[in-house]
Every structure is written in C-alpha cells, then in structure tokens.
Amino acid sequence: MSETGKDARDPFNTKRPEVHELKWHQKIVFYPAAWSLQLYFRTWRVRVDDISGQFLSATTSPRMIVVWHNRSLPMPELFRRCFDPSKIACLISPSKAAAWEVAFFRQFRLRAIRGSTTRRSVQAAREMLRELRSGNDIGVSPDGPSGPLYSFQPGAVAIARKAKVPVMLAIPNTTNARRLKTWDRHLVPWPFARIELAVRVISPDDPIWDKSNEEVAAHLREVCLEITNDPFHLESHEQARVD
Template identity: 35%
Template sequence: MLVWPLGLLVRMWGRTLRFEIAPEDYRAFRKIDEPVAFVLWHNRLFLVAEMVRRYRQGRPIHALVSASKDGAWLDAFFSLVGIATVRGSSSRLGREAASALIDTLRSGRDIGLTPDGPKGPCYDFKAGGLIVPRRAQAPILLVGAEFGPARQLKSWDRFYLPRPFSTIRIHCELVSPETLAGDRDEVAARLRQRLLEINPDRG
C-alpha cells in the first residue's frame, strides 16, 4: 500500500514550507477558544494539516470522508498526516453526513469544509455548505492562501501543489454565527466573494 509512504512524504513536504501570516490574521487564528469550521477552497487542501499543526496545536481538524470502501484509503491517509475523519457522503448520505459534522462541532472539535467540493465547479460556494455551522451555531474561519512557486494540476479544482521550501501567505477571517444568519444564498454569495479576495490566484 502506498498510503503510508505518501502520508510521510506529505508531512515532510509540509515541514519545508514557509508560512507568512499577518499579525491580525494570526490573532484571528489563535484567539478562537471554541470549535470552529475552517472554510477553504478545495484546491488549497494541501495546506490544511501543516497549517493546523503550526497554529492550532492540540485541536485536530476533522474532515468528511466517504463511507464507501473507496473512502477507506483516504481515511488512512488523513490519519497519517494529522487530520481526523468523519465518515459519510456529501451526496448519498447528505443528512447523515451533516448530522455527523454538527455532532463533531457540538462535541468541541474543529471541522474543515470545502464549499466547492467534492466535485466543483471550482470556486462555487454551495449554499448547502452553510447548513452545518448554522445548525451548530459555530463560527467559521475563512482561510486564504497566496502561493509562491507552485504547480497547478489539471483537475477540476486546479489543485495547488506548492514547491518544497516555497513561501505561502496565509490570510484568515473569522465570521461569527450571527453573521451567518439570513438568506442562505445571499450569505453564501458574500462568503464566496471574501474567499476569492483572500485567495488570489497566480497570474
């Protein structure tokens, strides 16, 4: 199985990266003393484990992984890189998956959400992605990453693979549960705009 060596490679790769984060963004990241939903675009997922390891020690992030057999290898991979998992499907088992993530937040643990996942379109903030934090009455942390040298894969999300030892600028914006209230589509549109602003694509 290639899961173990791949997990080790990703962990070592992440250690080589240099993160730059402005003081106000660092404070937004560190001052959260309650469970939070990290919200980021799908093509920035490479950074999650290393970012949480550096800035939110002792609070592992939980990600949704398919309950199917195909999700088993991803479950094993995530555990190797320091990401806990919640099993379920965002398509076939939507209600069960949402309930599992809500329970995770209510039990005091952080989760990660990709509003344009799992299959896109890229940078489409699906309003359904608000269901979990709204029902759990949890804040969300919008996460942005501005890459230096990096490769973009020819996938639907144009996934970013930063070069080892490259620099990445991290941007964060904390959004309170009260701000998430109101028309779901309008809130999703506002959050999408903010995510686009703090996630500039390379020219």
C-alpha cells in the same frame, strides 16, 4: 437499484452508504509515501499576516473551518502548525480515491467525516453537528468534491447556522506551486515554498445570518475570493456565477 448503486427513491444514498478505506495492499504503498510527504511538508515556510493572526487567536473551538478544494493538500501541515489537529474533523468524500486522503489526514491526527452532497449527506451532517457540539472544529471545502471551482454550497452554511459557531475562512496562498490539470486546478506547492495563510472569521452574531442560507453562502464566497491569491481568480469568479 441503478448501476451506480443508488436507489431512485433514495438519491442521497442514505440507506446503503458505502465508505471506502484503503485495502491492506494499498497500505503497503501508502506508509512510505506518507512519510515522504511529511518530510516534503516540513520544507515549507509558513507565514500568517497580522490580521489573520488576530483572527486565529481571537476565536476558539468549535468552529467551521472553510478551505477551497484546490488548497486541501497543504492543510494537514497548516492544521499542525496553526491549529490543534486533534480537535479537527474534516469532511471527505466516501469515494475510493478519497480513501488515500483520509489515510493521510489521519497521520496528522485529523479525523474524517465521510460524506458529500450526494453520498452520505444526512449522516455526514449529523456527524458534523455532533463534532461541533462536542467542542471540536470541522473542516469543509464548500466547492468539493466536484465543483464548480470556487462555488460555495449552502449546505455548509446550514450546519454553521444550526450549531451557531463561527465560520473561519482559511485560504493558503503561494506563488511557488504547480497547478494540476484537474477540475479545481489543484495547487501543489514546490518544496521550500513560502505559504501565506489568510484568515477571516464570520461570527455567529454577524448580521449576515439574518439572511437566507443562499445569501450567506454568496457573501462567504465573496470574502473567500477577496483573500484568494489565484491567477484564475477572475475567470473562476465569473464562471461560478454563470453556473
């Protein structure tokens, strides 16, 4: 066993997966903070343009909802306003840091599937398929949990292909936000910010599915970038190509 707790014969940590939850003393801090965050979320003005509104109303569960990692903060509130959060399960890392995100998502009636590309990947894939086959949506960040920024991992494509569900690309945009100095330049909207939700849908009958998972992922990434309003757009686009 290595220092990170992973067996060299089990690189995806499927035999001894460790899923972190908040400890009791962390919950003492969490609940007042969560209440304050919900008040902050209520100040936002959310707009959905006509095209995106048509995509939202024309598709029903089950769906794979795709969101960039750096826009995950607004999503619980957008799920509350524009979706049925009780029918959404989000893929979230099993790490200690992500335990805070999981607890907060649960405050919005969202369920969590704990896993990433390197931890609990097999179990998480099974849970995602189970949710989709039960008629629920799943939410994923194709460039999470550690990038590179605006990349699109083909694993999400494989799940959508197997389940034969629509892929909904949901990108919240706002110019009224702070950008954190994290790997994904995380977007934190200011109070009373105007957030515009851009949505596109790739149906399971689209001809793109005749191509390989890698080619489908590249196509979905391009569509996501087209509806992403970001000052780092071109830089991130070219960097992901290099990586």
